Amino acid sequence: MNRTDFPKGFFWGTATASYQIEGADLADGKGPSIWTTFSHTPGKIHRNETGDIACDHYHRYKQDVSLMANLGVNAYRFSISWPRLFPRGRGERNQKGFDFYARLIDLLLENGIEPFITLYHWDLPDALQNSIGGWESRDIAAYFGDYADAVFRSYGDKVRNWITLNEPFCSSHVSYLFGEHAPGFNDLTKSFLVAHNLLRANGEAVKRFRDAIEDGKIGLANVSQWVEPVSDSSEDARAAELVNQFFNDWFYTTPLHGEYPNDLSKILIDLGVMPDIHPGDMELISEPIDFWGINYYTRLIAKSDPKSEFGYTIVPGDLERTEMGWEIYPDGLQKFLERAYRKYGEKPLFVTENGMADKDIPEEGKIHDIRRERYLRDHFEASLKAMNAGVDLRGYFVWSLMDNFEWSHGYSKRFGIIYTDYENKQERIPKDSYYWYADFLKGE
Numbered sequence: 295m296n297r298t299d300f301p302k303g304f305f306w307g308t309a310t311a312s313y314q315i316e317g318a319d320l321a322d323g324k325g326p327s328i329w330t331t332f333s334h335t336p337g338k339i340h341r342n343e344t345g346d347i348a349c350d351h352y353h354r355y356k357q358d359v360s361l362m363a364n365l366g367v368n369a370y371r372f373s374i375s376w377p378r379l380f381p382r383g384r385g386e387r388n389q390k391g392f393d394f395y396a397r398l399i400d401l402l403l404e405n406g407i408e409p410f411i412t413l414y415h416w417d418l419p420d421a422l423q424n425s426i427g428g429w430e431s432r433d434i435a436a437y438f439g440d441y442a443d444a445v446f447r448s449y450g451d452k453v454r455n456w457i458t459l460n461e462p463f464c465s466s467h468v469s470y471l472f473g474e475h476a477p478g479f480n481d482l483t484k485s486f487l488v489a490h491n492l493l494r495a496n497g498e499a500v501k502r503f504r505d506a507i508e509d510g511k512i513g514l515a516n517v518s519q520w521v522e523p524v525s526d527s528s529e530d531a532r533a534a535e536l537v538n539q540f541f542n543d544w545f546y547t548t549p550l551h552g553e554y555p556n557d558l559s560k561i562l563i564d565l566g567v568m569p570d571i572h573p574g575d576m577e578l579i580s581e582p583i584d585f586w587g588i589n590y591y592t593r594l595i596a597k598s599d600p601k602s603e604f605g606y607t608i609v610p611g612d613l614e615r616t617e618m619g620w621e622i623y624p625d626g627l628q629k630f631l632e633r634a635y636r637k638y639g640e641k642p643l644f645v646t647e648n649g650m651a652d653k654d655i656p657e658e659g660k661i662h663d664i665r666r667e668r669y670l671r672d673h674f675e676a677s678l679k680a681m682n683a684g685v686d687l688r689g690y691f692v693w694s695l696m697d698n699f700e701w702s703h704g705y706s707k708r709f710g711i712i713y714t715d716y717e718n719k720q721e722r723i724p725k726d727s728y729y730w731y732a733d734f735l736k737g738e
């Protein structure tokens with residue numbers, strides 16, 4: 295298999311997110327985000343690390359773009375930091391922030407690299423958390439719309455591909471229920487309320503997009519789990535259905551049909567935690583998007599558990615694992631793509647994230663990350679198989695361009711195809727997987 299097996303015009307890229315790579319966290323007028331506050335709260339992040347400096351991409355973006363140009367990708371997915379543009383979330387604009395992304399976009403285009411911009415990859419302006427309670431407030435949807443509109447009007451003449459939110463599952467449940475991400479709560483009611491407002495915000499941004507931009511596409515990127523029941527029993531099949539509804543469908547079929555998944559909604563109503571749905575909410579939520587972004591890493595195995603709140607539990611599988619402890623399961627990508635295409639409206643799909651964390655210990659200045667090479671090759675192959683089965687897949691983005699701030703894991707998990715030497719002024723060292731990807735892209 296090589297590049298020529300894929301259609302011409304297929305987007306091959308790498309992906310990153312603002313807080314994970316930019317650093318310069320309060321520089322040049324940028325306001326703090328909820329991640330600034332969270333990472334500076336002792337005990338929240340591995341070794342109390344922060345994104346203050348991260349990969350220092352804000353200052354080193356030129357080098358990063360040339361690394362991508364040498365790699366031979368034709369696309370780059372990155373996110374814009376809302377508080378870099380609007381330090382307080384609304385009102386006052388930070389021109390230096392706008393200029394930074396303008397320079398980045400121009401440089402990408404000069405190098406034949408198509409920008410795919412994510413508007414929100416979790417770094418909410420802290421001012422909005424403090425003033426209105428962030429995503430818990432219904433007002434956030436309109437504020438996000440205003441921010442999105444300002445971005446569309448600034449860069450919409452050059453950028454054609456847009457993603458509203460990255461993984462609303464994580465901004466709601468991982469942040470408000472599991473408490474692992476900013477702002478760090480353990481509250482089921484809040485968590486589903488936040489999910490509702492995120493879906494409203496997605497709809498609002500899509501609406502504003504149609505008004506602002508004639509020639510462009512906008513989609514939503516979801517964390518996407520391939521779900522399997524642990525046995526053939528009907529109880530485990532129901533458990534798998536509920537796991538699918540919680541992790542996947544809540545954020546896929548709801549924007550598609552304007553209706554929450556049935557079985558899980560019933561459970562939420564019984565528990566008294568279903569968010570209030572106001573008139574017009576579901577129309578806004580189902581504002582049609584152009585494509586789905588699929589962030590795929592692993593599978594989940596579901597087992598019936600009548601004692602648990604939702605009636606299921608997740609059990610471990612026995613496949614080889616990454617440094618995150620996630621099972622490596624390329625077939626799951628193929629199956630997920632096929633399921634997503636059928637079940638989620640036959641829209642164009644992009645793999646907007648896929649990759650693995652490994653140990654990546656440099657040996658004489660080289661990083662022989664053969665497990666990652668194999669991981670990428672197997673997932674490229676899985677993508678191709680899904681396409682051969684009729685899935686309209688348009689692109690694939692490796693997570694990540696370089697090692698970066700992996701949220702609550704700090705810098706301990708390395709996902710990059712480029713090594714970031716944090717001890718040595720954030721020097722970049724391409725790993726073997728980078729050279730493998732470059733050869734693949736050359737068609738060798």
Ligand code: FCB
Nearest residue numbers: 311460461517693700709
């Ligand atoms: C995804 C996130 C991304 C990165 C990868 C490993 O859930 O979108 O920022 O953390 O996982």
